[in-house]
Structure formats: C-alpha cells, structure tokens
Amino acid sequence: MLRLATASLAGTAVEFYDFFIYGTAAALVLGPLFFPSFSPLAGTIAAFATFGVGFVARPLGSVLFGHVGDRYGRRPVLFASLLLTGVATVAVGCVPTYASIGMAAPLLLLVLRFVQGIGLGGEWGGAVLLTAEHAPAGRRGLWGSFPQMGPPLGFLLANGMMLLLTATLTDAQFNSWGWRVPFWAAGLLAAGGLLLRSSLAETPQFKALSESGERAAAPVAEVLRGHWRLVLLTAGALSSGYAVFYSVSTWALAYGTEVIGVSPTLMLLCVMVPVAVKGLLTPVAALLSDRFGRRPLCLAGSALAVVWMFPLVALLSTGEPVLMSLGFMVALIAFVTMFAVIAAYLPELYEPRVRCTGAAVGYNLAGVLGGAVTPIVATALSGGGRPPWGVAGWLTGVAVLSLCCFAALPETRPRPTEAKDAGRPGEEEQPARV
Template structure:
C-alpha cells in the first residue's frame, strides 16, 4: 500500500544520518513553536475569548463568535500556503522557514498584549481577527516547509521516520500551551485568570521565538533544492504546475492530512468547550486531559514514523483511519458521561488514534510531488485540510444546538473524518509523482 520509493523523492547523493537528524530537529523546533502559538489561540477561543472580546448575553452565541475567529485563521492558512509555498520553491526552504517562524511568534505576542472589548470596544475583536489572520498566514507555510526539508534531507529508506519528527511539534506545542494555561489557571483565581492571567502564555511566546530563531539559523538548505539551482531547474511557476498537473495529488494529500487536524481539533478544542459549557467540567481538568493526551501522542508519533518506514506510510494511515471510525461512538459516549476519568481516557485514546495517520502525513504528502514544486504542493494540500479543520469545532457546536446538545453528532463527524482519510490512504499509491505529469 506504500508509495514505491522510485516515485517518492529524488536523490542525488547519500545524506549522512547526522545531517538528517540535525535538519529534522531544526524543523521540529519550528513546528513546536507553531503549535504552541496556534493551540494557545484555540484554547483561549474555547475558554476566554468569548468573554474578553465578544459582547453577548447568550453564552452559546459568544462561543460561536469566538470559534469563528479560530476558523478565520484556518481560512488564512491556505493563502499563506500559496504564498510561502511559491516562495519556498522559488528562493529556497531555509529562508522561508525563518520568515514563517518570526511571523507566528510576533503575532502571538501581540494577541497577548491586545486590550479587550471592554477597553477599546469593537476595535478589539477586529484587531483579534487581524492578528489571527497574520498568524494563519505564517502558519500556512511553516509545517509544509518543515516536513519538506526534513524529507529532502533524509535517505529514501528513512524518510517516513525523519519526516515524522516535525509532527512531534504538535504534541510538544500542545503540552507547552496547555501546560502554560493549566499552571496559570491553577495558580491564579478564576477571576484573575479570566481578567489578565490568560495573557501570560501568549507573552511567553517571545522567549520561545528567540530560541527557535537561533536554532533555525543553523538549518541547512535542502540538497534537492540546491541541485535544482545548480541545474537552473527551479520552477518559475510552481503553483501553476501544481494546480494544472497534480490537482489529484492535492486532494489526496488533503484527505490524508485532514484526520490529523480536523480529528485533533474535534477531540481537543471542541471537547474542552463542550465539557466546560454543557457538562460543567472544570477548565483545569479539561486542560490536564489535553496535556495527558499530548504526552501519549509523543510515543505514538514516533512509533507511527517507524511503522511507516517498515510497512509503508499509506498502510499506517489506513490503520489509523479504521481505528478512528471504530472508536468514534464509544469515545463520545465516554465523554457524555461527564466522569473526569472517562473523559481523560476518551480524549487520550481519540488523539492517539488520529495521531498514527498524522505521524506519516509528512512522508505521504512529500511523496506526492516532485522537488521543484514540492513545497507548493505540500503547502496547498495540507492547508486545504487545515482550513476545513478550522471549521470542525464551529460545525460541531452548531449541529449540537440543533440536536439538543447530545454528543452523537460529534461522533458522526469523527466517523466522516476517518472515512475521508481511509479513501485517501487507499488511493495514495496510485497517484504518484510519475502519474502527475511532472518530473523531478
């Protein structure tokens, strides 16, 4: 079921393992920063933005408005993917990865400094949306560039393994962001946390940005991109080539990626909001559950990358999709009990199931596109999935208002997400680079 090595990534010369590890680590540091900043926003959208930036007597209306700002960032991501993907295929992977990480960090710090609705009125939610858009634009080019350079700086037999390392940024960023919120909420009173304490995790993005920039400066350019430059083969219109010659690969890549993004936000952001609003569970307990799920996600992603190396990436996606479909209804039944232990177990198991496909998604996506348009192809396909994922909590919340706040529609949504990934896994090997009408 795995994509044949001959159609994955071009290889000009052997790459030392030390180089592969160093590049993969630098890529991981950036994605950890990305997920820290981006998940800060999703958590704050579930916990405080509805009160701080939206004025409404109806708690549900304010929550949906808050989730709308979350979705706006995901709409901006494909635009960022188009821009930075094009630049990454034109000027190189390293330069763009420095730009995206700075953009993510600065926009996050500014969100932490933004006055609320009660201080500056309607300007506050407008500014929040603008900063979310800027954050989304930068995020749009970060993950795709990280997995691209990690894959291109690894030997063919180890690409699933090294391309999975940037995915560790998701649980690490989640642990840091949820941990920061958890500690802040635990130390401060609820009134103080809701008033200004929630800003502390956002302001911590500044020192994290400094560390990320220092490490990213040591990043080496992809040997495949350097080879294209030496051969004067850099694409002048990578986006046009991708949309005209590899549109099927874009759809396949998005379907594979969607389970790791849409499924994740359903099992975390939506459950946090629903648990606090409808089940009367404490924010502290829900954040702790997210941290536990993220900790378990670490070994899952590592093992997923190794399984992808051994059995093929598309097989790992297939197995994870089937597990997600089978577990969907039991997981949300457990959450509906409002028993803290069952909620923690359900969130942890659910995140683990969707993390196996996510672990190998970088290897799958980079195998679908040739080097000269790879950054663009991976950016567009991953951000199509990201844009759709941003609406998952909003859609789930809206559906539950119609069905009477029961959780079975959320289980149906998770099943549909699993089916989409299942279809993508089945057809991934058929739509290789060789069949895209594009050449290395």
C-alpha cells in the first residue's frame, strides 16, 4: 500500500504542478505578454479565461479517461493522462508571445491549456481509484489521502520555482524567459512520474469485474442514466472547495500584486505557507473520516467556508503579510476538511463498474464552477473598490451551495463490523444509494 500510495501521490503532484504553474503565471505575467492591447484589469481577466479553459476541459477528460478506466483498467489511465499533461505543459513554455506572432500566441495558449485540462481530468480518477480500490475498508480514508496530498505538493513545487525565479531575476529577465523555466521543468517531472508508475498493478476490484464479465459497456451512458442526480450533487458539493482554493492561490495573487501593491515574492510566500500546512493536515482529516465518517467532515468544512469568506477578504485587503496569511490559513483549513476525505468518499458513492467515470466527472464538473469561474468573477468584482465585498459574497454563495449538497449526500464510511469483514485490500462493501 505504501508503494502504491506513494506512486499515486507522485503522479498527482506532477499533474497538479503542471496545472498550477499556469495559474501562477496567469496571475503574474501572462496578461501583459499575451494580451498587451488590453488594460491591466482586462488582460488579467483574459489570462484567467485561458486558465479557466483547463477546467472546462477536465470533465471531457473524465469522460474520455473514465471510459478507459471502467472498460480497460485504472492502470492505463495513469500513464496516458500524465504523458498528455506533461507534453502540453512543456509546450506552453515554448509558445512565442503576442509581440512575436500576434493573435496566434493566445490561441496556442488556449489549445494547450485545453489539452492540459483533458489530461488532468483523467488523472484524478485513476490515481484515487488506484489507492481506494487497494486499501482496506477501515483505512480507505487514510490511504486515499495520499493522492490528495499531491495537489498541495504540486502547488508548492510550482510556486516555489516561481518564487525562486522572481527573487533572483530582474523583472526584465523574468518577463523575457524566466517564466518559461517552470514549464520546461515539467518534462523532467513527468518522466520521473512515469517511471514510478511503471511497475504498478491493476486494482483487485477491476480484475474481479473483468473476470466476471461485469464491466460497463458504455460507462458514460450508465452514469447519465442511473447516477445523474449523484453526479450533480457531488459537483455542487465540491464547488466550494475549488472556489476557496483558487481564490486564495490564483485570484489573491493577482489582487495582491496589482491592486494592493504587494510584491509578487511576498504574495507567493503568504500563500505557500498556508498551502504547506494544508498538505500536512490532509492525512489528519482523512484519519478523522475513517473514525467519524466522511459526511460530517465535509459538512464542517463547508460551514466554516460559509462564515469565513467575508473575514478572508477583509484580511486580504489589509495588505499585511501576517493577516493575509491568517485569512488564507483558515480558508484552506475549511478546504482540507472537505477535500481530504473525497478520495474515499466519491469512490464509495459509485458502484465499481462506473466508478472511474462517475467519480471523476462529478469531481471535475465542480471545477468548472469553483475553479474556472471564480478567478474571472472575482477579478471582475474586485475592480470597483477595496475591500472587494462582492468577491466575499460570491464565495459565500458557492459555500452555501456546497453545504446544501453535502447535506443531501449519504454517509458511506463502512461500519466497524463491515470494515473488519472487508479488511483485506480489494474487498468491497456496497456503495451508498442517493
């Protein structure tokens, strides 16, 4: 389990590094380089729009790779998705700017960001099922938290590299070539991730489906026909987590540097420390879900998000590093309380024959509302004054939606007797019904 979980963590870290490095670049540099004819505000919105395209593509990647995962195995998904995202990310670092090739530059960014989203849409489902379907039922939350530690690790790698570059290069050097270096580095990281995954075994539950002839013939059709309500509920439930994380990690970077006037290096530090703490708290929250249940933690995280969004915006608007970091820290504690457990929660909600498709589609649909739309809406709402209370209102509304959806979902944690009976890796209790 440790080897499997480590390989899963490494893969998601690389994939999310690829995804996050674009978001950081969009907040710091892509606007003036690829949309120079726009005003600073409009250029940032345009850069965030290309950032959002990746989220729109992720559900499509879930459908494509979910079909592969449910028909041909979880293992092929892990290789294809990582390779696709890595190639697209390296290519972003090679795109000439608007000054060199005109409108072809932002169009190329748009296409490559779309390809990134396709790859990441498949990655999460494959990585999560690799651990969830191997793990003992009574420790599924803990082992499932390993791929969930990949996103904060990827974020820290991406922003750590950006922090190093902004601190050591002049503005002219960074804008000329420095911002491209993290994209080129993605090629080496992807190669390492593929090597780690080369010896992984297929999950016991998929092997059982193959041997019994019970694989879904058309997973997407089965999900739409029999699980559409569950998909919508999970998408609505997870949207707040996306909105909270990307308001902190992407919109706040742009707002802090462009509106408040904080240096990019300081803003990156204010975000990175809370993200590191979030990563450390992920297995703790997952262990609590094995003890007390998935749903109670998700409800608690959503409730905290509802009450914290206005204080978050107020603390950010001070421009004081300690206060901004405090605001980010509490917001990310709300996030991790929800998202640390979903690697166990979502697979338990879906039956094995459509699990790769259903869980991944629900997870990535949430990213459209929470991840794609939030930085664009927040940037538009923050142009009229300080503090930007409209942003706080938007985030609070999304959090209320998540709270209601989590309230409508059932508990799935195996009872102690079920966990004991299904204690060997690969054994399966019945999924909860919605």
